[in-house]
Amino acid sequence: MKSWEDLIHPDDKTRRAEALRAHLAGKTPVYEAQFRVRAKSGEYRWIASRGKVMSRDENGAPVRMAGSNVDITERKRAEEELRESKELYRTVFENTGTATILIDENDIITMVNSKFEEYSGCSRDRIEGKMRWTDLVAPDDAEKMKAYRAARLAGAGEEEAPSEYEFRFVNKDGNVRDVFLRVAVIPGTKSTVASLLDITERKQAEKRLFEAQKMEAIGRLAGGIAHDFNNILTAIIGNLDLLKLDLPASSPHLKNIEGVHSAAMKATDLTRQLLAFGRKQIITPRPIDLNRVIIEMKTMLRRLIREDIEIQTFLGRGIPSIRADEAQVEQVILNLALNARDAMPHGGRLTIETAGVYLGEDYCSKHAYMKPGQYVMLSVTDTGAGMDQETLAHVFEPFFTTKQLGRGTGLGLSTVYGIMKQTGGSISVYSVKGEGTCFKAYFPAVEESANQPKRDEAPSGALEGRGETVLVVEDEQDVRDLVERILTRAGYKVKACSGAGEAITLCRESSESIDLLLSDVVMPDMPGSDLAEIIRSSGKIKTLFMSGYTENVIVHRNILDEGVNFINKPFSSRELLRKVREVLDS
Template sequence: MTHTSKTQSPAAEDTPLKITLIYALIGGLWIIFSDRWAAALVTNPVALTEIQTYKGWFYIMATALLLYLLIKRDMTALQENEDRFRATFEQAAVGIAHVGLEGQWLRVNQKLCDIVGYSREELAQLTFQKITYPDDLEADLEQTQRLLAGEIETYSMEKRYIRRDSSIVWVNLTTSLVREPTGEPKYFIGVVQDISQRKQLEEQYHHSQKMEAIGRLAGGVAHDFNNLLTVINGYSELSLNRLSEADPLQKPIREIQKAGERAARLTSQLLAFSRQQILQPKILDLNEVIAETSLMLKRLIGEDIELVTFTRANLGRVKADPGQIEQVIMNLAVNARDAMPQGGKLTIDLANVELDEEFARRRMEIPPGSYVRLAISDTGVGMDKETQKRIFEPFFTTKGLGKGTGLGLATVYGIVSQSGGSILVYSEPGWGTTFKIYLPWAKEISETVPTSHVPKIYPSPGTETILLVEDESGVRDLVRDTLKEEGYVVLVAGNSAEALRLCHQHPDPIHLLLTDVVMPGLSGHQLAQALLPLRPHLRTLYMSGYTDEAIVQHGVLEAGVAFLHKPFTPQTLTHKVREVLEAPAYTNP
């Protein structure tokens, strides 16, 4: 904190008085005693006059020497103090300034020049009001008026300066007032500390907290919608299967089914944003991914947009879900296309990069290390800073009504985050946009590519007994009706407690536990564990509208876990049930 200075130090005030008193004392003693000694020793008037003349010159020389020594001593001390002050002023780790009462910069150190980007000469032509961010000026002026009025001795505030290059720098400013000995204001002393990095970290933290909260909300909404869509889509398919092709109800029910499928895609995007999707990661060479999607991208963006791709030899491999990575590229390509209504250029560039600790943690909150950078750039209309702050929020869009869901970039954000990477956006209005995606190098250097798998056609109807546990009545009824039509014996429970009771009471074998994951009381995973001692050979098929950490770690299913994602159709349900029942025996997870 800077303190108010009103008077000189006592030592500085006493120095002139000391010199004066010493000079008067020595001079008085010399005159009194030297005249008496001379008169007593010399009786010749002429000789006495000469002696007094020499005595006067001696006095002048002696006192001059004494004054010189005294003044030199104090000047040396003063210079040392000045040097210490100058060193402190110039080498301080914070900006220091003397500011006139009208706001003019009187004296500044180099650190302050570094903070605001101006030279000393340039600052001398400006006032602090000129470079203060407009929204912060009123509060600053109010505090300076309180200083001048004597209401406070010092004040501190966080404010923004506009740098010479027009960028904004956040500072912590501490200001005090220096007064004349009479009490009149003389000038301000300001101490300026650059807090831009702290502000950036705070903004990143608040942004991540907001995105996490929105993600939780989106995941919950998707879960509820998926339960509803399971019922809508399921009964639509059952109804269509029971109607003849000529039935007039075929068309409206098909429209219901199509709408349900579109809604299911939207909830899938919400799950991607909330990082609750089930991923099937593989070791990928993004060179190959770009090559395979280029033709589709050209069709997607149209003939008036030029597609330019830059692949790299020896590109690091990444571990990600290939379908999800393709969706990231497609979504960003669509976003770029919409930003270039008059045509332009879409550039995709791949590179290996090394992220140091500061850049990785400060800019993206990911570990430092080796990454593959996927940069997608357009020459479109660009975005302002406020838009950039919100582009990854679900349902935020700058497109016209009916021209976008606002989930495209939110989906990209979720997929990249769930894949262990990060995404940055660079844009200016009129200068286009670049999205830079950083995905970590895969630890595995190779992976056997699975051969193409043709789904096995399982015999139907079934005869096994299935314990169905689902707390949503609509989903429960649909699954029960579907399985009964296929010939299965279905034991129905609305929660874990009912399931345990049925398992105890049912004397015959139970072949499959078909359970929701998230339920009141015991979760689906906990229920499966509780049933193991009673039914050691019981197989389990989980179903859910979103993932659960008990069966999913970071969005990747554990080995041996069978999972059916809502919303599902009756056909998907019956196929998955038979797949689990006829699969080789495994330990119930």
């Protein structure tokens, strides 16, 4: 038969023997040891052994000893399980991916994970048992959260005590972050566990996207209105032109007509700006040297801007060309400079700067619709009044103005915004109330080098027709009638149609040759360009397109194809005649 000693687990034998020896030698007041013993079934069981020497002989050698052996296997197992589950919870707590904290009934934070240390900027031992959750909440949100918490601890439902909501978290340095919170009461206690997720970036991205979409929508609306207006204005202005021609130079009505005319021209201006914002303006982009444009504008700016404002330019050396419509670039610079002037009623400094920059993923991820790449930056900075947050949030919206009635239309910056979008760039603004404002526009850079500008030649020579036949295709009756009258008057033969189908039939059946097709770009039955193709195939006919705006084939993304003749609505009779003559003579 095996002795008791033999059944002890080999790893525990020495430990037990030493404890016993020490006690027998009188070194410890009691003998205590825990060790495993093999049971009959073959498994080891934990034994807690206790004993004490009851009497010793005159030499101190033990004579009699009493004690007990208790099977503690179950207790041991429970302890082990508890330790394991604590470890498990700690691991889960650490690795939730969110900042997690425990809060006791007195609002003290009792436990935090390392993500929370990171969020708060404080180390664990400075938080646990010391800090209150309210120390880390933006004051504006604290009251609401206290009410939720009281309700939650009182057992209220989701309505009064939502378990998920957003609030603003303030870290040790006072930085405010948007945080999503999820909180629950630990059952049977007044403690709560809360996990926090930083959603600042996401919220900002959402806001940016929302802004961009909002501007898109307003742009579409503006473009649509402007389109209809262009047709109306073409009719108004053209009819006025004709009326003027009919009246003798001494007519007292001429003054009134002038009044209507100048009002219509103002409306035309407004429409142009709306179109620019809606990115529906038809443009002719070419490679441009931005620095040259600024240099050429300097004299004009100096004239427009009061003496008490100093104008500084810092033009970057060797910066790449941009591809844009020069008139639009001028408009951007002018609008920004005029705003700067208006922001400095008591004088100051206007700085115009250019630089070549590379915008990386980082910048582009923060600006909706921007692609990483090489850009040319134009910045216009003033030392003026600056703007508050409220104003900043709306500056690019059409008709947003803080200027007195009649002073500003609020279309300046929306035009700039539209132009920058149409060029594939972007614009952003930085402003401090009372300090000044800086607008930064980014134009995509191009490889091609900029040629000297091709200025519009001043038209000369007669505007009259020489009996040529013009086929006018326009679905708006007012415009069609007007064009017909202008051309007939000037000595052209005119055939007018309201649509492409009619025009094609007319061409086929007519024995007379047609010299020029003057067609609207957008028509209900067929795009003007397709019509031109068909008509051209039946003879040598020149084409001139007219439109207020278009999303059509001759204009790709509102950019005119090379070699296409085009006239913008609304036009004056002079402009129309000049263009018609130009195309016929080309």
